[in-house]
Amino acid sequence: MLDEIVISRAIIETFTEKLTRNLDLDVAIVGGGPSGLVAGHYLARAGKKVALFERNLAPGGGMWGGGMAMNELVVQEEGLSVLSDFGIPAQVFCDGYYTVDSVLCVSSLVARAVSSGLTVFNSIGAEDVVMTGERVSGLVLNWGMVMKSGVPIDPLTVRSRFVLDATGHPASVTEVLCRKMGVRLNTPDGKMVGERSMDAEKGERQTVENTREAYPGLFVSGMAANTVFGGYRMGPVFGGMLLSGKKAAQDMLALL
Amino acid sequence: MLDEIVISRAIIETFTEKLTRNLDLDVAIVGGGPSGLVAGHYLARAGKKVALFERNLAPGGGMWGGGMAMNELVVQEEGLSVLSDFGIPAQVFCDGYYTVDSVLCVSSLVARAVSSGLTVFNSIGAEDVVMTGERVSGLVLNWGMVMKSGVPIDPLTVRSRFVLDATGHPASVTEVLCRKMGVRLNTPDGKMVGERSMDAEKGERQTVENTREAYPGLFVSGMAANTVFGGYRMGPVFGGMLLSGKKAAQDMLALL
Amino acid sequence: MLDEIVISRAIIETFTEKLTRNLDLDVAIVGGGPSGLVAGHYLARAGKKVALFERNLAPGGGMWGGGMAMNELVVQEEGLSVLSDFGIPAQVFCDGYYTVDSVLCVSSLVARAVSSGLTVFNSIGAEDVVMTGERVSGLVLNWGMVMKSGVPIDPLTVRSRFVLDATGHPASVTEVLCRKMGVRLNTPDGKMVGERSMDAEKGERQTVENTREAYPGLFVSGMAANTVFGGYRMGPVFGGMLLSGKKAAQDMLALL
């Protein structure tokens, strides 16, 4: 005989325990797109305490939609090893170009990363950062619905040794840090450079190169890295995104 | 050296081949929630040609959000075997009640079903059915964006031996059939009965019992089954949903 | 030396003369989709005074978008003669199926119909009909912007011997007539029957059969005919639409 109250209690208590357990993290990732999920996977697999916050109901970002809603993605040679780590099969299209079903790709990235120990909090976004002196030391969180509706409800916070801004084009964590704290980033002029127009070849390379610490305590990956350090966009080819997530994980692991 | 044109071509050609290959199906599933994904998995695993159409960018429906956005789900004893088929681990909460991380659960359902051979077309919804005499014989499809925006753009169609209405509470495929064709369903008075209030115990049992053919060529599963045949809702407990999807698959397999 | 005032005067005076000239018509067509344009063409070519009112800025309706925004249309054998009258080339796809570039098709329908003498008033819609006893004898017109915005601005009217409801799925002219006048249409039970689900074969045939007088003074064509008399929808195949427009013209010509 099923009891609605036990069902409610089971969810409330399990969730509260999960949330409370993740208030103090090694790495707090913002954004559930490809680079955030990949970084989360490698960090969790290495035994770190890592959680990912995605303000929408579903993680995956723009990756579900392939190119112009044709739900296939392209990955080049260099990205295959990451796909392989996630057990995602790719089809050869022509020399050096592989296609992947975008629905299979996103769902596998999520499923594998969570299986590896990453905790994903969907419907929760980061509206600000926590500062400890001259260092980013955590996130200011709220329900995604609150952030969209503009209803005035106060946030909660998590502490973390590193924050990873994997929010894609807007690089919204880095943006709020610049706007509110007026800090100097590790960029040529200390400011966010902005994403450039499309050049797939350069974009893919720069996404990886730009994946690094933008400010003490704050790493950037994926398109957010290109927005912060100024890189080309690359469209529906995802090798660079995957490698960016892996590099972010490796760099932070070296410091943890 | 990456070439944007090859990337575009790879996506266009791979997607078009996938779409064209799925214009004539054994089963066309509408709605990417739990019962649709489970049904798709078992049908595909049995070698049937089956595609699922989900009008939103991400499949998974309301399952991502757990209960009141606390991202955990409850599954009872009877549902464990389906979880096990999908490789999804559950934690005991108390006697007969198990919790599952909702993000892991949805992503695993999707990933495993696609791996089994189900083709998922996300961002594509069904706005109507195709009729052949007194039988539903296919779907009228359009981009989800077109359906939401009201821009007048004509649809395309797929043919299928069976359609599975897994659209949840609205049972929108069955609803359009009733509204436009005025048909008599396999319900006591020939009309959609409507979903009832909450009784988790009854709701779980009825979801499975109500999973059957509602009209020649049209099966219903999950909450759509309760909407069509009149069943209680059950809230964030998902055993019945999973079993409903499995039963829908088994019943259709017996007829294919 | 260009003078802005002369430009303004040229437009105001030419338009006013055109509008005033069309206040008393043989046929007033509502809706700038394929059947309305085709009917307008044949009526104008036969020397009748005919104007078409389209509430959007551009005529053409849903025809611009092909199927799911892939801008190609299908026409079957029977529709080729109408295309030929408009000078629109079709490509053979397979036996009995021809494709037409949708942009070329719509623009040619419009251009040729206007060249034949049809006056098109775009941005102007019909919000009601004029009655003379038990007969529809004209249209109540307003700017499309007024109709959309709900700003309370009174309409103007045109008189016509026949009105053609070519408004597509909503059959909005016939709907307003039924709702406000409570009249009995020439349908089995005197009411609008409603469009049915998809059956391309039946839909194509019924569109033509249902093209007839629905009430004294009021003809229906295209999808509006199927909505009024109860026919199947047919999707992005347009032979029936073209033939419906031609039949509407022929039937009205026989009575004028």
Added chain:
Amino acid sequence: MLDEIVISRAIIETFTEKLTRNLDLDVAIVGGGPSGLVAGHYLARAGKKVALFERNLAPGGGMWGGGMAMNELVVQEEGLSVLSDFGIPAQVFCDGYYTVDSVLCVSSLVARAVSSGLTVFNSIGAEDVVMTGERVSGLVLNWGMVMKSGVPIDPLTVRSRFVLDATGHPASVTEVLCRKMGVRLNTPDGKMVGERSMDAEKGERQTVENTREAYPGLFVSGMAANTVFGGYRMGPVFGGMLLSGKKAAQDMLALL
């Protein structure tokens, strides 16, 4: 006997072939207003491979509406030759001023340009450019619906030897190039100058003068030319727009 699946296949395959064939172009035109259509016509007639991308369902832009929705346009003497090339009749209003029915004018521009070999992709817009070093070498495309809705879906790309920005007042292609790449345009101070207030005489002349290459690989025409190089607006007189399109075509032909 009509088959819905063959209809779907006909559209999917014909469109895919058309799209794939246009991934590598001589000229990619953005914006389906008068200058873009005229340029497309002359380029296609000269045998070039040229496609036009219009993010709305219907091409034609503001030209359908005449002046203040009175659907007549004014063309002066100099523009008559272009009208004549498109087979569009004009009426003398007074010395040097001619009026044209705006519906006939737009539909004829579209129909004739497509007949000449221009491929029009409606419902598809350009959200960015492709760069090859210091040169614009293509467009980043997406469904117009995606651009309006803000749903995160990745684009596809086309390559072209020249891009023509015919987007009207916003000059949106040039704007995105400046904003994202920070380039120096061929304007006095390297920036977009902005459109000025109305002076029909000067505006008409400047539209043609300003039609030229604004950056390597990027031409501008019509009102976009005045926005980029700083010209007066001219209202509902269209001779300059037509001549601008013709000049753009001629200048690019000289370089192709």
Added chain:
Amino acid sequence: MLDEIVISRAIIETFTEKLTRNLDLDVAIVGGGPSGLVAGHYLARAGKKVALFERNLAPGGGMWGGGMAMNELVVQEEGLSVLSDFGIPAQVFCDGYYTVDSVLCVSSLVARAVSSGLTVFNSIGAEDVVMTGERVSGLVLNWGMVMKSGVPIDPLTVRSRFVLDATGHPASVTEVLCRKMGVRLNTPDGKMVGERSMDAEKGERQTVENTREAYPGLFVSGMAANTVFGGYRMGPVFGGMLLSGKKAAQDMLALL
């Protein structure tokens, strides 16, 4: 030396005195269109205590816009006497048809009616009626902004010996009476009949004939009269509207 506080006090006190003085009325008119203003004028001139409530900021309703926003109105012979009572000049268009500048007409109706003693409360609408047994005995008022926004704010009330529903097409006072009280109106079947399509001749005549008591305490005038008793609409000809307002005043005066 101007003092803001005195300005505020002057407005608050003058308005409060005006509002309090009008809580108990001979006639409460709802809707500031032509028939309401005319009725208000004649009632006030006869020394009755009468107030008009208009939920929009400006009274005048649709009369400001003429026909299709061409700001001229038509009045026939019979309406000239009312215009003359308001000092509004009319121009002969042709035999029996006079035109009036719509801006002059509305502003003069308002100015003259208020000069005669009518109190107009603009920005205040009627959301319900007050009942005393089987009789309408007042209005339930709220700010128009509150009614539009849906913010839950309680209303205030006025008492009146008669209420005049001059709300135009929706006849919203009579509609709320029927919906909430389920009363039987003085119509053939006791229900609101609804406005019919256009017949200017009949509409003009019926507007006057239908101006009468629809329920004890509730009169209807103008288009609301035609909506309640079933009359034709008449478009931008206003003789009947003016005469309807005059008749409403006369009928109520006979009973007061």
Added chain:
Amino acid sequence: MLDEIVISRAIIETFTEKLTRNLDLDVAIVGGGPSGLVAGHYLARAGKKVALFERNLAPGGGMWGGGMAMNELVVQEEGLSVLSDFGIPAQVFCDGYYTVDSVLCVSSLVARAVSSGLTVFNSIGAEDVVMTGERVSGLVLNWGMVMKSGVPIDPLTVRSRFVLDATGHPASVTEVLCRKMGVRLNTPDGKMVGERSMDAEKGERQTVENTREAYPGLFVSGMAANTVFGGYRMGPVFGGMLLSGKKAAQDMLALL
């Protein structure tokens, strides 16, 4: 030294404990207007376990706004005793009519009720009821933001011996029960009767008379009582609302 993580933990743990403690209630009240707050106060003061769910951020409903946003309320003689129980001072306006500052009144009702032991969950609404056989036995809850946004997120539930529908005009709990369960209420014809127009005297009396059990397990109070059993509305006079809440509490106490 303040620690953000301790602050977060304090809120999460205190709230979770409060929520879990209230999953099984004597009375679950829906709607934080006057009758719900008063009922909650008396029930809590009598030692019952009672919680109130209000879907907006702030409880109080329309009572904050007085009449037409003039923030004063009226209470008649009979209501003074309830005000006195809450320590709310009233001013005599004239014989039998007292005014109360609406801001003081609402805040005192809330503060006193919570002090008495009522738990208020704001931002949480009831979207459905829980049924046990032929009896309402609990509520289906969700975040108010989820209910407004339409995002598909599953609810949680509470069980209660009685539910009090204090949702005001819509009587939304009773409405969902009727719509989804098709039950027969304790009204003359078993259906919701609907609120009537205004009669303050009758409305005040009926609000109290109509406060009773509408269906096994479901009480109604305040305006919801008038909506269910058919009573007049009364505007900004609140004696009946207060007494209704008190009567609801007394009646349920007699049964608990």
Added chain:
Amino acid sequence: MLDEIVISRAIIETFTEKLTRNLDLDVAIVGGGPSGLVAGHYLARAGKKVALFERNLAPGGGMWGGGMAMNELVVQEEGLSVLSDFGIPAQVFCDGYYTVDSVLCVSSLVARAVSSGLTVFNSIGAEDVVMTGERVSGLVLNWGMVMKSGVPIDPLTVRSRFVLDATGHPASVTEVLCRKMGVRLNTPDGKMVGERSMDAEKGERQTVENTREAYPGLFVSGMAANTVFGGYRMGPVFGGMLLSGKKAAQDMLALL
């Protein structure tokens, strides 16, 4: 016997004649608030050809609403003479302060100004100016509905010896001149200064002082004058507004 077609013709022809007659003006006023109406009245009374363009359906602007929707206005001693010219009665509130019913005031301003010969085009706004060399020489007009909706429809133009910007707070005509032409205004630094906070005394005085030519051909009056030259706002006291309109008329009359 009323004929709908004659009614339509009467409106179209009378309006077109009125519009055509006003294409070449002495003064074109933008904005139908108090200063624009007063200026129009005195200019017309002096025999000048003057038209006023108001983008909303009703002229009068914010004056209808009194202070905080309490529909009374305050006028001080100095303004009484203008009220008297319009035949508007004022009540003494206290020494030097007079109140006026706002509905009577606005309607009388409009009615009297039009009677004096001012032509008001409501529903028509100015989106830009016409330039002749270094002088404003006319307006670029469009339907207010077009300006609000963003539908791309080209404008028409009028020529005038002077333009009066009476658009209130935004001073939108002057703003567009500055933004698009980059001109130097007759202000200290050549730019629009912006409206200041409230000081009724100073605001009233400055409104009149700031009423002057802001650029060759362009006068400003009312709050637009304070926005352009930097003056205090004054709230619901209108003497300065009335005097500003009178001064604008006098200054332009001296130049015409």
Added chain:
Amino acid sequence: MLDEIVISRAIIETFTEKLTRNLDLDVAIVGGGPSGLVAGHYLARAGKKVALFERNLAPGGGMWGGGMAMNELVVQEEGLSVLSDFGIPAQVFCDGYYTVDSVLCVSSLVARAVSSGLTVFNSIGAEDVVMTGERVSGLVLNWGMVMKSGVPIDPLTVRSRFVLDATGHPASVTEVLCRKMGVRLNTPDGKMVGERSMDAEKGERQTVENTREAYPGLFVSGMAANTVFGGYRMGPVFGGMLLSGKKAAQDMLALL
């Protein structure tokens, strides 16, 4: 026997008297959040004439929602004395951290402050300030609904010896002063510094330190103080907010 008219009169007259009595104040507070309410309480208790203006229907601001809608707040040791002045009980969570039920907290702050003599005008916001020379000397008020809707309705004003900007994050009163008057604030560079990211410890301390006079006549408190003088945000801990309100009151009392 209840009389609706007496009810209306009671509200209108009581409110008008209250409003008129508050046109000339010692302190005018803008914003009904914690610091504004606390300041109002202490000022009123000290016998000053003080009113608070809150543009929403309910005061309390974001405090109702606790942290992420979990309706509990945290207060540290230093804030307990203020809670105690308001009679609000707190629970120890751990050493130095106390939790408070947010609903009880807000309602008690409001109820106690009003009981102490503070007048709260809800639904009324401040859109600007009144200036007397180089000093803020009052507020420009309007209905909150008017401010949100953009309907052009003029404001009213109150005069006050001090204004307290307690509007939270936007510091909207100070912002409008800077934007419109271009004044130099008492900040290092004379401009608003802006709120910083989160540091609860520093934020709590700075909120109190930053509570001071920002410009002659204008105090700031709560988060508005941190926005004006540049302080960290602190999330759902409220001790600093309460103390800020108390300090604002004390500082102003010293000057009154």
